[in-house]
Amino acid sequence: MLAKLTTLTLLGIDAVPVEVEVDVSPSGLAKTVIVGLAEASVRESTHRVDRAIVNSGFERPENRTIINLAPADLPKEAASFDLPIALGILAAGGQLDPLRLADYAVVGELALDGTVRPIRGALSMAMTLAKAGRCRGIVVPRYNAPEAAIVEDIDVIPVDSLTQAVAFLGGTLEIPPHPSQLEELFHRYAAYEDDLADVRGQEMAKRALIVAAAGGHNLLMVGPPGSGKTMLARRLPTILPDLTPAESIETTRIYSALGKVQPDKPLLAVRPFRAPHHTISDAGLVGGGSTPTPGEISLAHNGVLFLDELPEFNRRTLEVLRQPLEERTVTIARASFSTTFPANFMLVAALNPCPCGYRGDPRRQCHCTVPQIERYMAKISGPLLDRIDIHLEVPAVPFQELSGGRDGTSSAEARGVVIEARRRQQRRLQGSRARCNAEMSHQQIRKHCKLGSTAKSLLQAAMTELGLSARAHDKILRVARTIADLDGSDDIGEVHVSEAIQYRMLDRNIFR
Structure with missing residues (x-):
């Protein structure tokens, strides 16, 4: 039968x-x-x-x-x-x-x-x-x-x-x-435990975090141990726009495929935050196996991928990030078939300024030699750095700011500003594949990031002095467009370009 x-x-x-x-x-x-x-x-x-x-x-x-x-x-x-x-x-x-x-x-x-x-x-x-x-x-x-x-x-x-x-x-x-119970589950689990107000001091870093969230820009933080880099990174998802139901289901599918969904929490309603250890393999980061399964970059889809102690990662492992950062997907090919996983994440990386971590710290003396520092920084390639929009220095927090009683900007307040900037971008980019400024194509940059003569001269001088690549040039324009959106401005002014250039200063100060 x-x-x-x-x-x-x-x-x-x-x-x-x-x-x-x-x-x-x-x-x-x-x-x-x-x-x-x-x-x-x-x-x-x-x-x-x-x-x-x-x-x-x-x-x-x-x-x-x-x-x-x-x-x-x-x-x-x-x-x-x-x-x-x-x-x-x-x-x-x-x-x-x-x-x-x-x-x-x-x-x-x-x-x-x-x-x-x-x-x-x-x-x-x-x-x-x-x-x-x-x-x-x-x-x-x-x-x-x-x-x-x-x-x-x-x-x-x-x-x-x-x-x-x-x-x-x-x-x-x-x-x-x-x-x-889709709607009930979505509202039940759409809450974060962390808050940006928990971070004392670091107002410049918080500003950069808001700019990154508003435009979907990748972020690199450099600072001594204990300066708050990890704390800031963990609060980035809390200031991003809330997941839509469609994004929530899309993200949950990835976790479900790996058996990571629990019956008491069957829906991921908050943006994922993934922080893999620096010993992770290529396959663990981007996915792989004889029957391909998603890696950490796909688990961070619609959320944040945090790479702490960036130079400690295997250089080859870091290099495999280059294509997913551009394409927002990763394709794993095998002899008989290929599989494409979503990988639309924000990359946040953190590192110390030198092997001991205290270069430039007024409270601690750095004992690293110049060759040691150069070898330490050489682990990160220029092409990977070009794909990171914002480079930020995070200094140690003074005692007065640590002991102060005043709370800073809350995640709810920052999220409101970010959402308004995102709305401006969505109206501008309506009908295209790009959803935020970081995803703008070269044609869209030429259309939406036009500069006046003063702003153009400022950018040209920065390009010459810092020796920036064409990709870094586009990153500056995208970030400047985001800063203008945060200010509610349709035009990119000199002040917006100036701030965007400040977020590339580490190209010269540390990596050159």
């Missing part, structure tokens, strides 16, 4: 429908064969499925069983095929009435006792089914039901065991769909 049902597999962060065909034939030896480009975790499922069926009180067919996973040229990995394969075997063996098999897709890993375990990518799977409109709903492990139920156009049926899934699909048990 032949049984068919629908399941899904992950390809990157996208879900692809897979048809499971199970044929139980009385002829031949009692053997189970899986065909259809199944990876090791899927081939091993026959042993888990066999024990789960028996331990759930069903009979394992003592016949030749052929399991085909179509399309045959699509690589299939993960244990989420366990439950659909088990249900297909039971249906083909006459132990499951296939009343609802055509109406529901099924995903889930099985334990040996028949318990259904969590899977990765439930949100993407529900979205794919809803878009295709080929099924009424999807049967998922109860653990994954809250994230899958974010999709409102499909029934999400939570199950705890193989027995429960058989009863539901056979029509002997009614399980209500998990309620969809």
